[in-house]
Amino acid sequence: MPATPLSPLTMAILLALLNGDQHGYTLMQEVRSQTDGALAPGTGSLYAALQRLLDDGLITDSPDHPAAGEDGRRKYFRITPAGRAAARAEARRMARVLETARAARLIRDTPTLRGAE
């Protein structure tokens, strides 16, 4: 498990995959809606990030896709246990950061992120 913080895009991808296997286009939509459009990667960046996650063993190609009758080019990705762990560690780290910031009265409330905790 990497010790360094995950990049926002990597984290967003992992979070999107928690709800099930996804392919490029749906991942992109997911990432966009998660961040209210603040993060809108290009296709190239998205796949470069996916390749990195593959390299690090945090995600894998989905063995169930493409299903019969589906476009053969469409590749699905699945989160691995290591990926789940990495996302959890990152979420915890973020939570700690939030706590610290609240304690320092830097911020009061972060309603959008509370659900992710």
Place this chain on the structure above:
Amino acid sequence: MSGRGPALYSLLLRMLPRAFRERHGAAMADTFAALHAEAIRAGRGRVARLWLRELWDVVNTGAVLRWRASWLSGSLKATSHGNSPVTEPGRRRTIGNLSDDARLAWRATTRSRGFFALAALTLALGIGATTAMYSVLKPVVLDPLPFPEAERLVTVWRTWGESGAGSNARLALEPEHVQALRGERDVFDAVEEYRATSATLTGLGEPERINTLKVTRGLPSLMGVQPVLGRVFSAEELRDDGVRVALLSHSFWRARFGGRMDVTGSTLEIDGETWTVIGVMPRVAVRPDGEPQAVHVWLPLADTDPNRLTIARLTAGTSLAAAAARADAIVQRDGDGTLVGSARPVLLAGPLHEHLRLLMIAVLLLLGIACVNVANLLLQRGAARHTETALRAALGAGRLRLVRQFLIESVIVAAVGGLLGAALAYAGLRALLALRPVQLEALHAVHIDARVLLFALGIATAAGVLTGLRPALSGSRVDATAALGRAGRTVGGTTRFRWTLVTAEVALSFVLLVGAALVVTSLRELAARDPGYRADGLIAVEVRLPSWRYANEPARASAFEQILDGVRRMPSVTSVSLANGMPPRLSGGWFGHVKVEGRPRETHPSRFNSVEADARFLETLGQPLLAGRGFIDGDASSDLLPVILTESAARRLFPGEPATGRRFHFELPPDHTVIGVVRDIRATGLAEGDSEPLGYWPLRNVRAQMTIVVRVHAEDPQVLLDLRQVVRLTEPDAIVDVATARELLGATIARERFTTMLLSTFAALALLLAAVGLYGVLSQMVVGRTHEFGVRMALGADAGRIHALVLRSGLLATLGGLTVGALLAGAGLRVLRSEVYGLAAQQPTAYGLAAAVLLFVALAAMVGPAARAAGLDPMRAIRVD
């Protein structure tokens, strides 16, 4: 998911590394197709935005992936068939860091836009100017003969006399000489002949003057060129009564026939005759002597064609001297005792080449300045970020990492500068071609030389990278605590180096400024010269009748009489004359050994410009008569054979005695009688040195091409149009060229004007770059010494002292640069000497002018930083850190 968008995107994916593309390409194309369809549903604007974003993203991703791959080769291959175990920490770090570095560098460059724009623009200027200039130079100077083994091609002329007036007169060889040269197989591989001439093209719109090159059968193979379409002339076609067949030049074929492949068999109307096109020459087939004049049509050279020029290909290993000796031996003869000469193969060269070479030197200086400036800017940036570098080093960033980031920044600057430079080169080339003097008319085939672009980019990048490395290395070596302790203050070594760079920039700019000042003053003097006649209100109407329709002299004479009548009736016209030319566009000349009555024949031949003109010529031109009389109407048929000489011509033939009434002849009798002497004029243009001797002969023979000399009250554009109309009324197929004397005189110094304009532009750019460099270093100095200035002020130094302190540093560098530049310019002037008219007299002025301009601009660049230093609040300045 429709349309060409996704297909285009798949093509775009080729920019990505192969392994990555093979792994994800199909899926990416699929994703893009979905995005594309979504954008189409959302509207046009969205599609464009999608494309922009994706285009940028692919380029960016490609770069990032390659950087990543170069540091982790094989990782993709290892993982492409399945899951890889979690990467070991060390490796992971490198990957992440590298793409992060690229992003960091990109952000850093976009954040400090001023620096970025300045560096990229500087590079672009240097690269653009060098590339455009070189692209013009290559075909003219460096590679005038784009033929295989062109160094073995020589032109062979006959010269008359070893020294004196005739030595630079080059004459064509006699047919028997050419025949004899062909026999010398051990020296000459091939000897061929050609004749460059012009003809009238009709039947394709307006009648038009075209340049024709008449060649012998073997000339194309001697040049090493073959038609790209069709065939060369056959032996039968070269006979005088042969079929009329023509080869088109590549550009003429493109321009007039749209590059049609079925052009062979088409016909052309040349000088009233029908010629059949049998082929098209390749683009490289320029004139065999490398003269940059356009050739439109290649025709067979008939045995009866006069004025043939000879070109030969030497056998391998034959030296020019050996060939010259052999040719000398053949041509030398003492037949009637008047012609003793030698043939000299002349290596192709000319004054125009010198001009362009001068410009190339100037442009290389500019590239040098641009490189120095970019180096300087990067150093400045390195110095400004010294603290950041030290901080990152202290936080554990390895030296490699720091170096890498600087390198990436340099590469980004170079890439953007290179792109801009290419655009500038293209625009510059277009401008050069638009402004080129007439001598370079054949340059239409010029294109941007990609290798040069790369070369200039390479040099500039190398300069940037090398200097970019310096702060990175010194920064990574620095003891972090010490560096942080004196954060913001520059490192001494780097500062000294930067001052050296600025001094170098000032020196190089000074050289360019001196050069520009010299040619500008020289040009002004040239343009202000008195031509010797009243040029204002003088118009030359050059008329070329279709010669095939006016075969005999009376027909031509009556046609011109009719035209002259029409011109005389125009209300604004005050005087009209008919001649075979008008200064500065003369077509005639006399050459030979003069025999003055009562004296032995001169041993050296002389050259006289000549004009054949009617009785109104001197009056129309406004050239004052000094002695004797002008022509009267009967002179053309007079047994006296009257001639009018200019002062210098009279002095040359009859030194120290009155010329009127004296008699002389060239080469062959009968004698001419001098009936008058007129004031000297610049017969061939403003650039002409001392006035060349000129004589006027009465107009006896009206040729197809004549000049109608017209004096008007006022040169308004309508008059020029009306004059053309009057000619067309008499002969619609005539080629008419109407130009004012001022225009013609201006054209005689077009080359000088061209050089001057370019050199001035380069000098201005150099000055700008030097000013930027000076400003940068001084600003940096002020920032770096803020603390010190604060202490000085606290200790009692007033604002004026601080101001002077900053100015002194800048002035020292400027004066140092001026000194070095003056020495360099002195050396460089030897190159200029042959180029610039009246050089010696202008030197002090030019140096003074250049120094004044440079000092002024340098001071302007210093004012800002100096004022900032003087305006510091001492209490805050001390606390800066």
